[in-house]
Amino acid sequence: MVLEEYFRINSPKIVYEIIDGEAVIINMDLGHYYSADQVGAVIWERIGRIASLGDLVEAVARCYSGSREQIEGTVSQFLAELQRENLIITTTPPEKLATESESIGESQGTSGKPAFIQPILNKYTDMEYLLLLDPIHEVDESGWPNAIPDGK
Amino acid sequence: MIRDSREAQDAPQEGGFQSPVAYFKVVYQAFQRAEQFFGKSSEREFRIAQQKIRLQFSGPTLVSRLTPALDHLPGWSGGGADLTICIWDSATTGVGMPPPPWAGGAYRARGREFKCAEGTVHYNDDRFRMFFYMDEHAMLLDKQNGIGIFWVPDAGLLPYHESGAPLRMLFHWWLSNSERQFVHAAAVGMPDGGVLMAGKSGSGKSTSTLACLDSPLRLAADDYCLLETVPNPHIYSLYNTAKIEPSTLGMFPSLRSKMSNANRLETEKALFFLQQYFPDRVILDFPLQALLILRVTGRADTMLEPATAAEGLKALAPSTILQLSDQGQSALTILTRFARQVPCYTLLLGTDLEQIPRTILDLLSGDC
Numbered sequence: 147m148v149l150e151e152y153f154r155i156n157s158p159k160i161v162y163e164i165i166d167g168e169a170v171i172i173n174m175d176l177g178h179y180y181s182a183d184q185v186g187a188v189i190w191e192r193i194g195r196i197a198s199l200g201d202l203v204e205a206v207a208r209c210y211s212g213s214r215e216q217i218e219g220t221v222s223q224f225l226a227e228l229q230r231e232n233l234i235i236t237t238t239p240p241e242k243l244a245t246e247s248e249s250i251g252e253s254q255g256t257s258g259k260p261a262f263i264q265p266i267l268n269k270y271t272d273m274e275y276l277l278l279l280d281p282i283h284e285v286d287e288s289g290w291p292n293a294i295p296d297g298k
Numbered sequence: 299m300i301r302d303s304r305e306a307q308d309a310p311q312e313g314g315f316q317s318p319v320a321y322f323k324v325v326y327q328a329f330q331r332a333e334q335f336f337g338k339s340s341e342r343e344f345r346i347a348q349q350k351i352r353l354q355f356s357g358p359t360l361v362s363r364l365t366p367a368l369d370h371l372p373g374w375s376g377g378g379a380d381l382t383i384c385i386w387d388s389a390t391t392g393v394g395m396p397p398p399p400w401a402g403g404a405y406r407a408r409g410r411e412f413k414c415a416e417g418t419v420h421y422n423d424d425r426f427r428m429f430f431y432m433d434e435h436a437m438l439l440d441k442q443n444g445i446g447i448f449w450v451p452d453a454g455l456l457p458y459h460e461s462g463a464p465l466r467m468l469f470h471w472w473l474s475n476s477e478r479q480f481v482h483a484a485a486v487g488m489p490d491g492g493v494l495m496a497g498k499s500g501s502g503k504s505t506s507t508l509a510c511l512d513s514p515l516r517l518a519a520d521d522y523c524l525l526e527t528v529p530n531p532h533i534y535s536l537y538n539t540a541k542i543e544p545s546t547l548g549m550f551p552s553l554r555s556k557m558s559n560a561n562r563l564e565t566e567k568a569l570f571f572l573q574q575y576f577p578d579r580v581i582l583d584f585p586l587q588a589l590l591i592l593r594v595t596g597r598a599d600t601m602l603e604p605a606t607a608a609e610g611l612k613a614l615a616p617s618t619i620l621q622l623s624d625q626g627q628s629a630l631t632i633l634t635r636f637a638r639q640v641p642c643y644t645l646l647l648g649t650d651l652e653q654i655p656r657t658i659l660d661l662l663s664g665d666c
Contacts, residue, residue, distance in 0.1 A: 161619070161626040163634040168608035170634075172616055174626045179616045181608065272498060273616045 149200035177274035186265035212262030332356035332386035344371035352379035356386035389452035477528035497592035513655030516581035600653035610642030
């Protein structure tokens with residue numbers, strides 16, 4: 147993963163809100179939902195305005211203290227996890243750069259920052275049954291809802 | 299299956315894409331033919347959240363299947379309906395539902411969405427909403443003209459859950475907007491305030507609701523209701539039903555004789571229409587003071603623990619949005635607004651049912 151690669155939320159299939167510093171994320175296609183707080187919420191909120199790996203490392207480093215190498219490696223792993231879950235996709239750079247003042251967490255002096263911790267993506271699959279109602283029935287050319295008989 | 303596809307196939311096309319205006323007209327004409335079968339249609343009128351709604355049945359068959367759950371809602375007089383829902387079934391009228399004219403697949407273009415998958419067909423644009431669920435039912439809405447359509451192949455085969463929470467997709471489409479949302483949650487309270495109880499199926503929503511029957515708390519919903527968030531959080535009752543697993547009936551012995559489906563418990567939950575037996579225990583609406591996340595503990599005592607707004611949102615939003623919403627982001631925004639408006643708690647449900655309303659009443663009175 148290169149620092150200049152840009153990512154965006156995979157909307158509209160992914161919907162989300164950030165509440166009390168925690169990102170609540172729903173995959174409308176699969177019925178899975180997720181949450182991420184602290185470092186994970188900082189990353190997610192920043193991706194919401196389109197961000198590169200470099201932007202994300204900057205955003206996390208402003209809020210948490212830790213070595214640049216450690217932050218970059220961990221953020222990179224977290225992005226790979228978000229991509230595996232199809233929550234984010236690569237995109238072109240934004241035409242206008244987002245203002246960093248909108249980010250979760252305030253820019254703080256080195257002494258006041260909490261220590262960097264690994265971001266965690268919590269995944270919940272207990273609602274996917276809502277989208278797995280029935281098997282797909284192929285319909286013939288005369289239209290719905292007559293299913294093609296088995297074996298045809 | 300009775301089918302009526304000729305008119306739909308003849309309807310005009312828009313660049314290879316069947317015009318939803320033409321298709322809706324064909325379906326409405328099918329309803330009018332169904333109305334002629336009985337000669338005289340039946341009507342029911344009621345109000346939900348200041349919206350005047352009329353149900354227009356092609357005949358008497360579906361009236362008794364769809365209206366008991368709505369019997370508690372107040373009627374209205376004067377002026378026309380905001381929404382008229384036209385309802386018919388094929389078995390008794392001989393009039394089929396014109397099949398959706400669009401081919402399978404999933405498309406999103408020019409403000410329209412079409413999806414055919416998992417035995418369902420969806421169509422959405424700014425004016426129309428359409429949903430077909432296999433050969434079980436179809437619902438269509440023309441928002442511009444305030445006309446809804448509800449069709450089933452055979453009124454006698456209407457699933458019990460459709461009798462318990464009838465027309466919910468149509469109500470969701472019509473009543474949900476940027477300030478309010480049809481939600482999957484239970485609600486109990488009094489005219490000056492109450493609570494919304496969230497949790498997935500089996501989390502105790504119905505049990506907690508019925509546990510309040512013998513308390514000062516009144517029942518607005520056990521599964522679905524309408525949440526308004528502007529200017530302040532408020533809940534509106536839609537259905538006066540409660541449904542519980544037959545294995546739970548032993549907890550409510552006085553209800554056993556009041557089931558509407560006592561002879562079908564092998565395949566159905568026990569279904570109660572509360573308005574028929576407890577009309578003074580049903581409430582139409584109230585301001586919301588808290589969001590409760592339900593959790594069954596197996597212990598005797600019921601307890602309340604503070605929860606975060608994010609925990610409340612996770613309990614309320616996924617099941618609401620994945621079941622009901624074709625506008626996922628706007629629905630999540632409304633639910634997030636609500637989770638910020640009221641305090642959230644986890645209600646740890648005990649087996650001593652009397653403690654459930656007592657704990658909620660203590661919370662509402664500020665004694666917790």
